Amino acid sequence: xxxxxxxxxxxxxxxxxxxxxxxxxxxxxxxxxxxxxxxxxxxxxxxxxxxxxxxxxxxxxxxxxxxxxxxxxxxxxxxxxxxxxxxxxxxxxxxxxxxxxxxxxxxxxxxxxxxxxxxxxxxxxxxxxxxxxxxxxxxxxxxxxxxxxxxxxxxxxxxxxxxxxxxxxxxxxxxxxxxxxxxxxxxxxxxxxxxxxxxxxxxxxxxxxxxxxxxxxxxxxxxxxxxxxxxxxxxxxxxxxxxxxxxxxxxxxxxxxxxxxxxxxxxxx
Amino acid sequence: xxxxxxxxxxxxxxxxxxxxxxxxxxxxxxxxxxxxxxxxxxxxxxxxxxxxxxxxxxxxxxxxxxxxxxxxxxxxxxxxxxxxxxxxxxxxxxxxxxxxxxxxxxxxxxxxxxxxxxxxxxxxxxxxxxxxxxxxxxxxxxxxxxxxxxxxxxxxxxxxxxxxxxxxxxxxxxxxxxxxxxxxxxxxxxxxxxxxxxxxxxxxxxxxxxxxxxxxxxxxxxxxxxxxxxxxxxxxxxxxxxxxxxxxxxxxxxxxxxxxxxxxxxxxxxxxxxxxxxxxxxxxxxxxxxxxxxxxxxxxxxxxxxxxxxxxxxxxxxxxxxxx
Numbered sequence: 001x002x003x004x005x006x007x008x009x010x011x012x013x014x015x016x017x018x019x020x021x022x023x024x025x026x027x028x029x030x031x032x033x034x035x036x037x038x039x040x041x042x043x044x045x046x047x048x049x050x051x052x053x054x055x056x057x058x059x060x061x062x063x064x065x066x067x068x069x070x071x072x073x074x075x076x077x078x079x080x081x082x083x084x085x086x087x088x089x090x091x092x093x094x095x096x097x098x099x100x101x102x103x104x105x106x107x108x109x110x111x112x113x114x115x116x117x118x119x120x121x122x123x124x125x126x127x128x129x130x131x132x133x134x135x136x137x138x139x140x141x142x143x144x145x146x147x148x149x150x151x152x153x154x155x156x157x158x159x160x161x162x163x164x165x166x167x168x169x170x171x172x173x174x175x176x177x178x179x180x181x182x183x184x185x186x187x188x189x190x191x192x193x194x195x196x197x198x199x200x201x202x203x204x205x206x207x208x209x210x211x212x213x214x215x216x217x218x219x220x221x222x223x224x225x226x227x228x229x230x231x232x233x234x235x236x237x238x239x240x241x242x243x244x245x246x247x248x249x250x251x252x253x254x255x256x257x258x259x260x261x262x263x264x265x266x267x268x269x
Numbered sequence: 270x271x272x273x274x275x276x277x278x279x280x281x282x283x284x285x286x287x288x289x290x291x292x293x294x295x296x297x298x299x300x301x302x303x304x305x306x307x308x309x310x311x312x313x314x315x316x317x318x319x320x321x322x323x324x325x326x327x328x329x330x331x332x333x334x335x336x337x338x339x340x341x342x343x344x345x346x347x348x349x350x351x352x353x354x355x356x357x358x359x360x361x362x363x364x365x366x367x368x369x370x371x372x373x374x375x376x377x378x379x380x381x382x383x384x385x386x387x388x389x390x391x392x393x394x395x396x397x398x399x400x401x402x403x404x405x406x407x408x409x410x411x412x413x414x415x416x417x418x419x420x421x422x423x424x425x426x427x428x429x430x431x432x433x434x435x436x437x438x439x440x441x442x443x444x445x446x447x448x449x450x451x452x453x454x455x456x457x458x459x460x461x462x463x464x465x466x467x468x469x470x471x472x473x474x475x476x477x478x479x480x481x482x483x484x485x486x487x488x489x490x491x492x493x494x495x496x497x498x499x500x501x502x503x504x505x506x507x508x509x510x511x512x513x514x515x516x517x518x519x520x521x522x523x524x525x526x527x528x529x530x531x532x533x534x535x536x537x538x539x540x541x542x543x544x545x546x547x548x549x550x551x552x553x554x555x556x557x558x559x560x561x562x563x564x565x566x567x568x569x570x571x572x573x574x575x576x577x578x579x580x581x582x583x584x585x586x587x588x589x590x591x592x593x
Contacts, residue, residue, distance in 0.1 A: 003378075003381070004379055007375065007378050007379060011364075011367075011375060014366065014367075015364065015366045018366040019366060081362045082358060082360075082361070082362050083362050083363055083364060085328075085330055085356070085358040085361070086356070086358065086361065086363065086376070086420075086423055087379075088330060089328045089329075089330070089351065089354070089355075089356040090351060090376060090379045090380065090427075091348055091351040091352050091379055091380060091381075092351075092379055093348070265332075267284075267325075267330075267331040267332060268325065268330045268331060269284065269331065
């Protein structure tokens with residue numbers, strides 16, 4: 001079972017490499033190097049913060065685009081082009097196919113995030129080397145702060161949640177609708193916490209109940225964003241990272257399970 | 270009785286049509302068939318008759334509304350069955366980013382093949398279907414006919430006991446069709462059961478031991494070609510040259526039809542009971558020159574057209590079923 005899932009996952013990764021998806025890393029590198037040169041003119045200490053902020057934000061945007069645009073095509077493209085017919089008549093069960101697709105995109109995202117994290121550290125190290133006084137000026141957090149890894153880790157889990165949502169929509173809907181739904185859920189997910197206290201702003205019990213139900217059903221993405229805390233040197237505990245990542249993995253797992261449920265019953269007309 | 274490779278019993282498939290008020294559309298109606306092991310079985314019908322629907326049911330790409338399917342003695346989706354069957358979908362499509370060799374290697378790996386055995390099988394099949402020279406070319410650069418050949422190769426990667434081919438000749442040039450015919454016969458000789466759908470009847474006549482004909486989602490007939498078609502001669506087609514019309518008129522009522530080909534050259538259709546040697550002798554004695562003589566038999570095409578026309582003349586109640 002693991003072998004065939006691995007094969008499907010490997011081919012998702014191979015396709016994204018051959019479709020030049022990883023070229024976004026070059027764009028990221030150019031952005032980071034260009035920005036570090038321009039921002040170098042600012043007060044020592046501030047430039048480090050801005051570079052960190054920019055690096056994390058760019059990773060988040062690039063990651064989001066990959067997760068959504070590849071995620072919505074993962075299953076839909078195979079069904080639309082009928083290449084899925086060749087696969088599903090082989091010793092590959094439908095749930096293995098879906099799980100393999102998810103893992104393949106997870107691998108692509110992992111490589112992307114890992115390279116972007118390495119590039120950010122490389123730029124920071126270069127700045128530190130070129131300006132030895134930078135370490136003393138950056139008073140809130142060290143220049144090569146290991147805390148950045150926590151932000152990248154949570155960003156990665158957040159992207160897995162987005163991927164799972166895109167994959168779920170991809171099992172029954174076209175790419176335009178799936179992308180719209182996924183982006184919609186991504187935005188809603190950042191304001192989800194407001195729904196938890198919906199009863200304090202509405203009178204109707206039904207509306208309060210609906211708010212609560214939506215709070216639990218929709219992904220809560222705001223806790224994954226620890227960019228500001230990390231950049232400003234505020235502590236992010238390992239327990240917080242673990243708990244948030246655990247929630248994310250559970251949510252992604254549930255979405256993949258739903259995708260499997262839909263896909264397993266599907267007729268390929 | 271021979272072992273069955275495949276058995277379908279009262280297979281029915283309804284699809285919902287319409288968005289707001291979906292109504293069932295019956296794509297396949299109560300179809301039953303049996304395919305014996307080691308035979309080449311032709312599944313014939315006009316476009317839209319339900320051939321592809323049947324093949325998708327037999328490979329569990331879709332699920333039946335009702336009915337029962339047994340493939341190699343088990344449910345079609347059983348992992349053991351998946352390992353032992355091959356499938357070529359109609360107008361197959363593969364991944365643009367892979368080459369033919371990479372695709373076959375991927376599919377071979379799904380069957381657990383590895384190492385030299387996998388390489389041997391991939392190379393052997395690329396040679397067999399005639400695309401060894403293009404093995405490293407990305408599949409997006411392949412023509413329709415070449416994709417069909419890749420499709421055949423991937424259907425055979427696991428050396429299947431039973432192979433389903435949906436319109437295997439479509440998109441192929443005459444040379445390609447000859448190759449595929451030879452391949453199907455080779456598979457049969459190796460002990461592989463071949464189930465193929467087609468609307469090209471000459472292929473079925475050349476290859477199949479048994480056929481089934483499906484029209485408008487319903488099975489019209491199934492059985493040995495020799496049982497379905499009357500193989501006895503229904504007449505003779507004689508071509509003669511240097512003939513004068515009075516010589517033909519002298520033959521009398523044995524002549525069914527006369528077609529003039531060119532000056533003095535005629536095709537003469539005579540009744541089955543007429544002795545062709547005598548007719549030829551008569552005409553030669555009147556100055557005619559013998560060119561050719563062929564028996565006239567009912568072809569699968571004649572039978573097929575007759576069946577389809579009969580269905581059209583008396584259509585079923587309608588394939589979109591009434592509500593309620």
